[in-house]
Amino acid sequence: MIVTVEICMHCGACAGSCPKNAVFLNDTLPVFTDACNRCGRCVKVCPVGALEMEAKA
Ligand code: SF4
Numbered sequence: 191m192i193v194t195v196e197i198c199m200h201c202g203a204c205a206g207s208c209p210k211n212a213v214f215l216n217d218t219l220p221v222f223t224d225a226c227n228r229c230g231r232c233v234k235v236c237p238v239g240a241l242e243m244e245a246k247a
Pocket residue numbers: 207208209210211212213222225226227228229230231232233
């Protein structure tokens with residue numbers, strides 16, 4: 191996941207939306223773990239569009 195650091199406002203919506211609990215907030219940024227199954231939910235709920243799915247490796 192790509193986080194646009196400058197616009198993330200740490201609202202926690204991404205963490206709250208994740209069905210896999212794959213994202214949590216640290217002091218500065220949302221952190222994504224390997225539990226992410228790329229469902230895209232967090233990308234959709236982010237109110238400021240700070241998240242973007244990166245191309246599959
Ligand atoms: S893409 Fe889906 S599984 Fe991955 S962090 Fe976002 S909500 Fe969670």
